[in-house]
Amino acid sequence: MAKVVPASSDEQLVEAVQSAGTRGVLARGLGRSYGDAAQNAGGVVLDLLGRDRVLAVDEATGVIEVEAGISLDRLMRDFVPQGWFVPVTPGTRAVTVGGAIGSDIHGKNHHRAGTWTQHVRSLDLLTGTGEIRTLTPDDELFWACAGGMGLTGVILRARVALTPIESAFCTVDTQRCANLDGLLEAMADDDDHEFSVAWVDCLAKGEALGRSVLTRGRFARRDELPEKKQADPLAFNPRTPFTAPRGIPTGLLNKYSVAAFNEAWFRKAPARRDEEIQSITTFFHPLDAVADWNRIYGSGGLLQYQVVVPEGAEDVIRSCIDAFSHAGVASFLAVLKRFGPANRGHLSFPMGGWTLALDVPASVAGLADLLDRLDEQVLAVGGRGYLAKDSRMTPELVRAMYPALPRWQELRDEVDPNHVFQSDLARRLKL
Numbered sequence: 001m002a003k004v005v006p007a008s009s010d011e012q013l014v015e016a017v018q019s020a021g022t023r024g025v026l027a028r029g030l031g032r033s034y035g036d037a038a039q040n041a042g043g044v045v046l047d048l049l050g051r052d053r054v055l056a057v058d059e060a061t062g063v064i065e066v067e068a069g070i071s072l073d074r075l076m077r078d079f080v081p082q083g084w085f086v087p088v089t090p091g092t093r094a095v096t097v098g099g100a101i102g103s104d105i106h107g108k109n110h111h112r113a114g115t116w117t118q119h120v121r122s123l124d125l126l127t128g129t130g131e132i133r134t135l136t137p138d139d140e141l142f143w144a145c146a147g148g149m150g151l152t153g154v155i156l157r158a159r160v161a162l163t164p165i166e167s168a169f170c171t172v173d174t175q176r177c178a179n180l181d182g183l184l185e186a187m188a189d190d191d192d193h194e195f196s197v198a199w200v201d202c203l204a205k206g207e208a209l210g211r212s213v214l215t216r217g218r219f220a221r222r223d224e225l226p227e228k229k230q231a232d233p234l235a236f237n238p239r240t241p242f243t244a245p246r247g248i249p250t251g252l253l254n255k256y257s258v259a260a261f262n263e264a265w266f267r268k269a270p271a272r273r274d275e276e277i278q279s280i281t282t283f284f285h286p287l288d289a290v291a292d293w294n295r296i297y298g299s300g301g302l303l304q305y306q307v308v309v310p311e312g313a314e315d316v317i318r319s320c321i322d323a324f325s326h327a328g329v330a331s332f333l334a335v336l337k338r339f340g341p342a343n344r345g346h347l348s349f350p351m352g353g354w355t356l357a358l359d360v361p362a363s364v365a366g367l368a369d370l371l372d373r374l375d376e377q378v379l380a381v382g383g384r385g386y387l388a389k390d391s392r393m394t395p396e397l398v399r400a401m402y403p404a405l406p407r408w409q410e411l412r413d414e415v416d417p418n419h420v421f422q423s424d425l426a427r428r429l430k431l
């Protein structure tokens, strides 16, 4: 258990940091990290959600200044109707700007746009000594905060460059790929597409191993919309029409039910369809249409496994999919994406190459051993796991996967010599 303290003024946060007990303090946004990154058992969690104001807007450039507790959902509701979109969106709108920087999140456009923090012009950081510093990308400490998992301090405010759009719709090309080779070949020209991601059937075997549905798109111009939508092309008011019920039994998602779902999902996709107009929610955030979607995993819960391997190490991706398929690991949500180059963030996850992410029921027998074996293969080719999704890596593994960790620790120690900022993840991984 942690003591959750709603954050109000800068002064109150300075006071909370200066009076931190032995289990320390940690900033939290919307708590959408899959593992223990936003938990601080026995200590204080600073709930930033009340700090959600838009402080300044430059209508000419789209640069906004916001408090870090504001959600991407709010930003989209406020700014899409004005013709601006967030520079990077994850698979849910329910994340905050502080969480987006703390995990240095990526989206379907990483190969062209990089991570969220690459669009931050400056940020205000409350350090472990109670000082408030304004950092820009010229400061190395700025990059220690990118993916720094809240351990370099509390991000109070950020100045972020939004992206201009003409409509609240995307034009989407969909393509079914018979197997992993077909998918990798199709993704070779990803650079020509603004957004790209593939859903992978991780239960398919043999010739069909890695069969997938690739979707790629870009924001639609107003004149590409059907006439009815052209009247108000930037209207954006997403709803959450469904709620997953409570009490779903843990075994509902098993290799049989998921294999049936995957078969239907694959068959439902068109062999090829170009320029379909889709809403922002359909294209970017389908899970946001179902409140409490995580309940479908039952009380056993879920775990997300996400790794990245460098370009040229596609065989490790194949090996992961093969291992999941043979073990019958029931995942209906597995995605493959091509990343662009890494940024300067010491603990930032993305690197040029391929990232595979899948949600799996945590109760699958033998899962821990299977993932440990896959981690070894990922590490052997210079790849790594994503801290924002992690609940099971070891200190040794993370040290080997993130070679800039010692430099990050030096920078963290300069601004937080007493390790006021702590989390369950930091204690588990000895960060």
Ligand SMILES: Cc1cc2nc3c(=O)[nH]c(=O)nc-3n(C[C@H](O)[C@H](O)[C@H](O)COP(=O)(O)OP(=O)(O)OC[C@H]3O[C@@H](n4cnc5c(N)ncnc54)[C@H](O)[C@@H]3O)c2cc1C
Pocket (backbone or CB within 6 Å): 026, 027, 028, 029, 030, 031, 032, 033, 034, 037, 038, 048, 068, 069, 089, 090, 091, 092, 094, 095, 096, 097, 098, 099, 100, 101, 102, 103, 104, 105, 106, 107, 148, 149, 150, 151, 153, 154, 155, 156, 287, 388, 389, 423
């Ligand atoms: C359905 C779903 C889809 C997702 N899709 C993607 C995806 O496509 N790409 C991707 O990269 N991630 C994805 N994620 C993960 C998610 O984007 C990250 O975990 C993100 O950090 C969550 O933001 P949050 O506001 O909930 O942060 P939290 O989970 O509350 O915190 C995350 C980390 O940031 C730190 N932090 C939060 N606020 C601050 C602050 N103000 N100052 C300093 N540190 C802070 C916390 O201490 C913690 O270490 C997804 C998650 C879900 C549930």
